[in-house]
Amino acid sequence: MNIRSKGILFTLFLSVCLLAMSLNLSTKAVANEQTSPSSDVVWTAETSNPNVLGWMKGFPPPPDKIIRFDNGSYFEFPQMRWSVCHFQQLMPTQSVSRKLFGAVPLEKNELPELNQVTFMPWDATKPMTWEQAFSANFTDGIVVLHHGKMVYEKFSGCLTPANRHAAMSLTKSFVGLLGEMLIAENKLQEDRLIKDYIPELANSAFADASVRQVMDMTTGLDYSEDYADPNAEVWQHAAAGNPLPKPKDYTGPRTYFEFLQTVKKKGEHGRSFGYKTINTDVLGWLISRATGQPLTEVLSEKIWSKIGAEMDAFFTVDSIGTPFAGGGLNAGLHDLARFGQMLLNNGMVANQRVVPEAVIANIRQGGDLQAFAQAGYSSLKGWSYRSMWWITHNQHGAFMARGVHGQSLYIDPAADMVIARFASYPVAGNAANDPTTLPAYEAIADYLLKRD
């Protein structure tokens, strides 16, 4: 394998890495205009719309409009705005079956006036409308449910009601919920150590972490997700999980499971919150060990076949078919909203119990506030992290699932409201879009509460 081949394969690995979460790319993010990391073009939601740019149109598409998994460009901006809807065509995936139960229709009660609801973006000097926030956040689709009915929906870019979008780190919250359900069923015990369930991890950092510490991400791991650092462990994680054939001289771990065995400890478990995707990968492994089933099948049986989903979801997988628990879910937006509504209903769907009420209460109570504070999220003051969910601890008791490019599932019990959003915000990391996201969600909740 010569240098040129190595170069190509390193590029392949890099490209997969962008699947993962919590990037900290330095980009010039200014309000609703974004500069691509690789050029000086200033992109708006409109100019970066993949339908406008014509990615993959034509038979064959023109060479400069082709997006491939294997040349590293598929997750650069603006190509990424096409790729978020096309992971199935970019790499191997595994279905999360809705089985063959009928979809539960989402009843509509449209409130177009929501478009005019205004809010003050953080650090801004003038207010923004909900409608303006749609483009400012590079939204691909958003749905608002209120009292269980769809009061607002809007789609753009690559997304329609009938296709699927990368959920990225929203995935973690699905996996966390499954973990809590297995604890409730006594198939996992939150105080037991990981090595008791997964002997293969006995020599890794996870060995003496408890299930709870993994679920709340308070493990002490020598693991960096800093994509700017070529020596960061996240690159080895991505190389291990890449489903493409490995270079002949590749000696590293070849699967997610193999990678997890190489992680070393740093500091103590249980002290502070550290958002690291590999905790979710361990939880995914725990779930499969406890149930004897692939994560996709557990999600299908316990959740997806019971929420009245319209479409199968799917996960990206590694070379031996292991679903990427930390970020591999792709789903329809309406189905994401259905999932949120089930949680808002304390686990019920049409008089059928799907999730024990105590499981949801446990998540909503939140995690260790002090452990969270130590992680230094300046804009998420007073929040906590519990079982892979973000808990706002605001007066409405809102809690969230969050994905790296602005994907959100925002559940506001006080306002009886669910907001489900898929987005392809150019900056990877929610600190960039939170200023026009979180106050917008709060404003809609307040509006709906006042309207009642």
Added chain:
Amino acid sequence: MNIRSKGILFTLFLSVCLLAMSLNLSTKAVANEQTSPSSDVVWTAETSNPNVLGWMKGFPPPPDKIIRFDNGSYFEFPQMRWSVCHFQQLMPTQSVSRKLFGAVPLEKNELPELNQVTFMPWDATKPMTWEQAFSANFTDGIVVLHHGKMVYEKFSGCLTPANRHAAMSLTKSFVGLLGEMLIAENKLQEDRLIKDYIPELANSAFADASVRQVMDMTTGLDYSEDYADPNAEVWQHAAAGNPLPKPKDYTGPRTYFEFLQTVKKKGEHGRSFGYKTINTDVLGWLISRATGQPLTEVLSEKIWSKIGAEMDAFFTVDSIGTPFAGGGLNAGLHDLARFGQMLLNNGMVANQRVVPEAVIANIRQGGDLQAFAQAGYSSLKGWSYRSMWWITHNQHGAFMARGVHGQSLYIDPAADMVIARFASYPVAGNAANDPTTLPAYEAIADYLLKRD
């Protein structure tokens, strides 16, 4: 790229090739026992059941139970019996959306006595029951509809009502039907030449073939699908369509479209039937050129969203996302039966017209009998091939879609019967399973007719 890397990549190409149709592997096929080409083990349906063999079970699976796309073994027997249900996890794919319309339920009217219906396999000395034929044919799932109701269904191996199976050459019949529909809409003209629609093919064998000749596979092509010959053009076709990255020194065609441009003419068009998958690839290209849409989207809009399908189907794709028109469809068995029922109903689904009646009549009338006879299918005497469908010309007016490992869609208008079957017969090529397939279908039709 050294010799070793080349070897690996050649293996990759070989492995994809097995997706294609009409293999003529020489194996010791004896009644319902089959010898794997790569060993002396005698496999039965029971001993080769993928659930019994434990492929891909465990987290991770034991090394000798792992099936990969990239090491060439995924389509060897018996691994193939797992792979036929797992193409989505083996390679990139593209959905055929059912959109969001409700499924049309398949009403049941079970007739368990069908199990005891007997027939005489060709060249056999004693009769076989329908139930025995299930295993003899390595059936993964079979459904019989009679008067529009499901009178029989049985699943085995990797297949359930809620997952999808490789349709392989059944795909061609879907594509042929779409071609006929576009002719009926005047978006394609059957007498026009291929080069008029696809200038890129002006220097290929297809240039002066008519749309009709391509649809009926009476083109004269210098193209061999003989898998036993390492120089056969089918290997170049497979290499071109392989979605994995190409070797650095690879100089051949890189996509299905590029491959088609290299095909040379041999003999005259319009003289004799020659079953060559690449005709369907050309028809897929024609369909996209005529509609401006990917084949998957055309199939979704015209058929899949209108037959009450329960699941999205999907196609395998090449490196630029071109669906493999010649054999890439994967679908649920119930949905395949729904498709067959729509055709049996002359294009109607629940009082809605899906396909013009004349289109189906045109297919059912059959193709050139003499052209077919020249192809020398000794066991299909009197049949013909029309628009990628196999027409039996028997007294019932039965017509079929056929896939290489025993996949069948058998539509018998006289008996008002549809049989949909997915199978993973070890011998690639229907000559091997026809002796226990075609007389079984006829016997069930006769039984149902007599019962009416």
